[in-house]
Amino acid sequence: LVMALSAGFWVVLEREDRQAREDFRRELGTITGYAQAVREFMAENRIVSVQDTTYHNLNHVPVIAAWLTAQKYAAKKDYVFRTPSLVPRSKKNAPIPFERRALLAFENDAHLTEYSEETKEGGVPLIQYAVPMRLTEDCLACHGGPLGEIDPLGYAKEGMKVGDLRGAFSLQAPLTTLAERQADNRQAIFFIGLGIVFVTGGAIFIAIR
Numbered sequence: 001l002v003m004a005l006s007a008g009f010w011v012v013l014e015r016e017d018r019q020a021r022e023d024f025r026r027e028l029g030t031i032t033g034y035a036q037a038v039r040e041f042m043a044e045n046r047i048v049s050v051q052d053t054t055y056h057n058l059n060h061v062p063v064i065a066a067w068l069t070a071q072k073y074a075a076k077k078d079y080v081f082r083t084p085s086l087v088p089r090s091k092k093n094a095p096i097p098f099e100r101r102a103l104l105a106f107e108n109d110a111h112l113t114e115y116s117e118e119t120k121e122g123g124v125p126l127i128q129y130a131v132p133m134r135l136t137e138d139c140l141a142c143h144g145g146p147l148g149e150i151d152p153l154g155y156a157k158e159g160m161k162v163g164d165l166r167g168a169f170s171l172q173a174p175l176t177t178l179a180e181r182q183a184d185n186r187q188a189i190f191f192i193g194l195g196i197v198f199v200t201g202g203a204i205f206i207a208i209r
Contacts, residue, residue: 009193024178028129032169034070043138085167102130125175133167
């Protein structure tokens with residue numbers, strides 16, 4: 001009985017671990033997806049950012065609050081949220097090695113919707129996750145042609161077209177968060193399993209007696 005129940009709970013633990021990992025990735029996907037949606041809204045409504053916090057077209061300030069909420073949520077969880085590009089307009093958006101690999105993968109495969117790696121940095125296990133930032137029609141006001149013309153922010157336009165890869169939304173999250181969730185699941189399942197073994201074993205013992 002103990003062996004059969006142990007095998008059953010091992011299967012349950014494996015399933016819960018997989019579910020926790022999927023939920024963790026889904027969380028990262030939600031943050032980056034939220035950022036994508038806000039960016040698209042900003043492009044559609046010609047909301048242009050200057051130095052991250054000053055914005056034109058203040059009638060749409062709520063969407064700016066939404067953007068900052070995504071960043072603050074990530075920071076609160078100790079996730080690093082970035083917007084890298086292979087041709088960055090700002091030095092802070094220069095890609096780190098993982099982001100460069102992700103951007104090259106997105107550039108080589110137009111159908112790729114996400115890219116992730118699990119690594120260690122300073123002994124801390126990390127999951128690095130990125131989604132592509134591709135241009136829509138509304139983005140061309142700043143990033144489209146004619147090549148070299150100055151856009152509303154004072155940058156030279158890149159002459160890009162709809163569907164071109166402009167950059168990515170990137171998250172770096174410590175896997176300790178996932179490990180804590182998995183540990184909580186294991187502990188709960190262990191005690192439930194232990195209780196079932198004792199109750200079932202006691203019931204069988206009484207029935208035999």
